[in-house]
Amino acid sequence: MINKEKVEKEKLEEMARQIRIKVVQMIGKSGFGHIGGSMSIVELLTVLYFCEMNIDPKNPQWEDRDRFVLSKGHSCPSLYAILTQKGYFPEEVLSTLDTVDSILQCHPDMKICPGIDMSTGALGQGISAAVGIALGAKLKGKKFRTYSIVGDGELAEGQVWEAAMSASKFKLDNLVVILDYNKLTLSGKVPEIMPIEPLYDKWISFGWHVIQINGHSFTQIIDALNEAKSIKEKPTAIIANTIKGKGISFYENQVKSHALTMTPEQVEKALKELHCPPEEIEITLKQMKEAN
Amino acid sequence: MSDKIAPRVALSNTLTRLAKKNSNILVLDADLSSSIKTDRFKESLPEQFIEMGIAEQNMIGVAAGLSTLGFIPFASSFAVFASRRVCDQVVTSVAYPKLNVKIIGAYVGLFVGMNGATHQSLEDIAIMRSIPNMIVVEPVDGLETEEVVKFAVNYNGPVYLRIGRDTMPSIVPSDYKFQLGKSIILKEGRDIAIISSGVLLEEVLKATSLIEQKGIKARVINMSSIKPIDEEAIVKAAQEIGKIVTVENHNIIGGLGSAVAEVLTEKCPVRLKRIGVKDVFGKSGTNEEMKKKFGLRAEDITREIMNFVKNS
Numbered sequence: 001m002i003n004k005e006k007v008e009k010e011k012l013e014e015m016a017r018q019i020r021i022k023v024v025q026m027i028g029k030s031g032f033g034h035i036g037g038s039m040s041i042v043e044l045l046t047v048l049y050f051c052e053m054n055i056d057p058k059n060p061q062w063e064d065r066d067r068f069v070l071s072k073g074h075s076c077p078s079l080y081a082i083l084t085q086k087g088y089f090p091e092e093v094l095s096t097l098d099t100v101d102s103i104l105q106c107h108p109d110m111k112i113c114p115g116i117d118m119s120t121g122a123l124g125q126g127i128s129a130a131v132g133i134a135l136g137a138k139l140k141g142k143k144f145r146t147y148s149i150v151g152d153g154e155l156a157e158g159q160v161w162e163a164a165m166s167a168s169k170f171k172l173d174n175l176v177v178i179l180d181y182n183k184l185t186l187s188g189k190v191p192e193i194m195p196i197e198p199l200y201d202k203w204i205s206f207g208w209h210v211i212q213i214n215g216h217s218f219t220q221i222i223d224a225l226n227e228a229k230s231i232k233e234k235p236t237a238i239i240a241n242t243i244k245g246k247g248i249s250f251y252e253n254q255v256k257s258h259a260l261t262m263t264p265e266q267v268e269k270a271l272k273e274l275h276c277p278p279e280e281i282e283i284t285l286k287q288m289k290e291a292n
Numbered sequence: 293m294s295d296k297i298a299p300r301v302a303l304s305n306t307l308t309r310l311a312k313k314n315s316n317i318l319v320l321d322a323d324l325s326s327s328i329k330t331d332r333f334k335e336s337l338p339e340q341f342i343e344m345g346i347a348e349q350n351m352i353g354v355a356a357g358l359s360t361l362g363f364i365p366f367a368s369s370f371a372v373f374a375s376r377r378v379c380d381q382v383v384t385s386v387a388y389p390k391l392n393v394k395i396i397g398a399y400v401g402l403f404v405g406m407n408g409a410t411h412q413s414l415e416d417i418a419i420m421r422s423i424p425n426m427i428v429v430e431p432v433d434g435l436e437t438e439e440v441v442k443f444a445v446n447y448n449g450p451v452y453l454r455i456g457r458d459t460m461p462s463i464v465p466s467d468y469k470f471q472l473g474k475s476i477i478l479k480e481g482r483d484i485a486i487i488s489s490g491v492l493l494e495e496v497l498k499a500t501s502l503i504e505q506k507g508i509k510a511r512v513i514n515m516s517s518i519k520p521i522d523e524e525a526i527v528k529a530a531q532e533i534g535k536i537v538t539v540e541n542h543n544i545i546g547g548l549g550s551a552v553a554e555v556l557t558e559k560c561p562v563r564l565k566r567i568g569v570k571d572v573f574g575k576s577g578t579n580e581e582m583k584k585k586f587g588l589r590a591e592d593i594t595r596e597i598m599n600f601v602k603n604s
Contacts, residue, residue, distance in 0.1 A: 063361075110389050117360065122384040128350045129385055132357020135342070139318075140361060159381075162350035169345075 001229060002051045002222045012218050015050060015085065016042045020247045021276045022081035022094055025284050028267035029291050030097045036257030037075040040182040040215070040242035041149055047221040048147055049082045057087040060114040066144050067133050069118040071126025072151035072180060073107040074259070080104050080113075088115035095287065124157025126150070127177060131167045134175035134235075145229075149178045153185035156194040161206065164237075168207030171233040176225065177208075179237065180215065182244035186258045203237040215240025249273060264288055297434035299456040300398050304329040306441040307366060308336045315340065317445060320355050320367045322348045327405075328368055328398045328455075348373045352381035352393070359391040364445060370404070371397030371413035371454060379419055386450050387425045394444045395420075398455040400430070401541030402569065402586060403491055405457055408576035413454075414569050418546025420452040421519040427472065428519040430454035430489040433463040436516060439470035447472070454518075456491045458579060463493055464514065475522040481509030484601060485529035487552055488539040489515045495583065496539050498590035503597055510597070518548055523555050530560040535604055537597055539588070540568040565600040567593060 019042050027033030049055070053066040070079055077097065084091045089103065096102035103113045107121030117133070120126040130148035137144055154160060167175055185193050196202075203210045209231040213220035221240070228236035244258070245251030248270045262270070264285050271281045311317035311333065320342045325331040334341040344351040348369050355365035367374070374397040375382075386393045397416050404411045420428045429444075429451065431437040437455065444451045463478065478493070479500055488496045493514060500510045511533060513525055529536060536556065538549035549566030556564055569586050583589045587596070 069357075118357070119384065119389040122380050124349075125353050125381055125385045128353020128381075129357035129360075131350070132354035133360060134357075135354060136358045136361035136363055139339075139358075139363070142361075159347075159349045159353065162345075162347035163353065166344060166347065166350055166354065 001226050004219070004222055007051055007218070007222060009218055012046055012050065016046045017274055018085070019046065019078055019081045021271060021274050022084070023077045024248070024262070024267060024270045024274065026077050026081070026094050026097045028262045028284060028288050029095050031292070032098070032259065032261050033077055034074040034259045035077070035262070036184065036244040036251060036254070037072060037151060037180065037182065038078040039246045039248065039251070040244050041075055041180050042078050042246065043216045043218060044149060044178055044180070044221060044240060045078055045082045047218060047225065049086055051222060052225050053147065054144065055086070057115065060088060064142060064144050067117045067130070067146040069126045069130040069133070069146070069148040070108060070120055071130070071148050072123065072154055073120030073126065075180070076108045079108065083115040086115070123151065123154040124159035127160055127163040130175060130177070131163050131170070131172065134167070134172040135170050137174055138170065138172065145174050145176065147176050147178065149180055152179060152181045152183060152190050152196060153193065155179070155196045164203070164206040164208065167235040172235045173232050175235040176228045177235065177237050179239045180242050181239055182242045184244045184253070184255050184258065188255055199239055203239070207234060208237045209234045210237050210239065212239045213241065215242035216246060247274060296459050296461055298459045299431055299434065299437040300329045302434035302437035303396065303398070303441060303453070303455050304332045306438045308333045310442065310445055311337050311340050314364070314445070316363050318342055318358060318363050318365045320344050320351050320365050322346055322351050322369045322373065324369055328396070330368055348378045349381050352378045352395070353385050355393045356385040356389070356391050359393050364392055364394065366394045366396055368396040368398065370399045370411055371416045372411055375413060375416035375419045375452070382426070382450070383423055387423045390425045390449050392448050393450050395450070395452045396455055397452060399457045400454050400490065402574050402582040403457055403541065403579050406576050406578065409573040412574035414543040414574060415546065416454065417518060417542050417548065418550070421551065425450055426519065427451040428454070429517055431470070431516050432490055432493050432514055433460040435462065435466070435468055436464045436470060439468060440516065443470050443472060454490065458491065460491065460494065463497070470516065473517050473520040473522055475513045475515045475517065475525045477511060478514050479510065479512040481511045482533055483508045483510065484535050484537060484597060485511045485513060485533045486537045486539060486597070487513045487515050487526070487529070487548065489518060489548055490541050492539050492541050492588060495588060495590045495593055499593040499597065502590060502594040506598060508597070508601055515548060518551060521551050521555060523559065526552055526555045527560045530556055530562040534562045535601065536562060537565045537567060537600060539593060541588070542568055543571055544568040545571055563604045565596065567596050
């Protein structure tokens with residue numbers, strides 16, 4: 001259980017701001033990136049990695065650690081930024097995002113990146129791996145928990161529902177799936193691309209315990225994760241209502257924010273909105289100029 | 293191991309025996325255990341048998357997740373579903389991270405118990421051998437299946453096991469040991485080399501007796517390790533014999549014949565004849581009807597070989 005009394009919300013807010021700055025810097029320097037979905041999961045990742053999960057960055061393969069599978073693998077820039085904050089690898093590595101020899105591939109590669117529990121990228125697949133990990137924990141009598149973030153567009157993949165059915169069959173109360181419900185996909189609005197509602201009823205009918213929250217509220221995220229721990233013999237789905245591109249005014253709720261190239265002017269504007277110190281903005285812009 | 297046994301039965305027997313001593317060995321099933329005979333495994337070791345239902349894509353992903361905890365999951369289905377249905381899951385969730393998942397593709401090629409074209413795996417080898425990190429093996433008889441399963445348990449990484457449905461006579465010698473990337477010579481001859489794997493080796497061996505009556509002696513190579521393939525044996529046959537025939541229970545595009553052609557073209561170009569299913573879909577029917585329809589009986593193979601020998 002996360003002890004809410006001891007959680008310092010200002011620290012979490014500051015961490016989320018730092019993560020967002022790093023994501024803008026990474027994508028700015030790399031020249032291209034999935035910024036919208038990275039920004040919508042920052043608060044979720046911050047709580048998972050700084051309050052919830054039992055992990056040891058010094059021993060990424062520790063067998064009793066909690067597991068995390070980013071089923072929507074394309075949103076990994078914010079996960080990479082979190083992993084540096086936890087000390088899995090040095091912060092300088094972030095500037096190598098998407099380059100050929102980098103440990104930070106465009107979609108997470110568990111073989112080369114410390115802290116990644118499953119390689120993902122093809123949508124619909126990560127949640128099955130998370131089910132396998134949670135099922136394995138039950139078979140081995142391990143107490144660790146497994147978390148997975150799935151995208152809303154991803155729910156159109158039939159495999160997600162195969163996984164949902166099986167998690168329910170195996171009574172995986174050690175599994176929490178969080179839906180990043182930002183309502184936008186690569187090419188449009190979720191209800192227009194493929195309607196996924198009624199979501200609450202769907203997950204309920206698949207045998208899950210379902211909690212609906214504001215995915216940017218630390219209090220609500222913490223409450224939901226705590227509630228999930230009290231649920232027995234059922235997996236928990238947290239429907240986290242989020243804003244794609246959250247934190248950058250000109251990307252929020254914009255379809256185009258799914259994946260894009262940022263101009264130096266956009267990087268500057270975004271970093272200013274995130275209250276990044278002017279000298280750091282200057283360095284970022286200089287590095288962008290050198291990279292191109 | 294008795295003389296006559298179906299590879300699917302040998303698979304289940306061997307897995308059961310090994311899994312009794314190794315609780316990390318799991319069988320994942322997609323509602324085909326009574327066909328593939330893994331129901332026998334389930335009876336003996338219910339705790340190590342996981343029924344995933346008719347949801348092969350999720351089965352592969354779950355197997356991937358289980359393997360990260362040290363389990364050795366054997367995800368089992370008909371070869372059509374274990375290859376083409378789950379191709380992306382195998383690539384991304386298993387092969388890319390090189391996870392220790394074994395994929396059983398049972399009921400292979402044309403011989404799927406009357407089930408017809410929708411159930412005939414004529415492209416599974418092509419799919420699987422083009423995936424990096426994937427091992428592709430096709431044992432011929434009971435003993436070789438036992439050996440291949442032992443190998444798969446001990447090998448750390450993805451393996452595709454192509455497992456036949458029907459009873460086979462003993463083909464490999466009684467002291468046979470499977471070695472990855474190695475073939476064995478089942479019969480020696482210097483007039484032609486025949487490279488094959490799996491169920492059609494029975495017809496190939498019959499064909500060699502028929503061509504012997506016409507004065508042609510064949511070297512018969514059992515290429516059960518399709519990837520990695522035994523390049524040395526292929527080159528040696530090319531150098532020593534100079535004429536090669538492949539016989540496969542698969543489309544001639546992308547399967548064993550193609551794999552042999554790739555080696556010959558680069559290492560020692562000689563004439564090659566590929567015998568197999570000629571880029572068409574299969575049909576329902578008995579094994580004998582299949583062999584006749586697609587020209588894979590011993591007499592058909594004999595005719596093809598004699599034409600090839602005459603014209604080369």
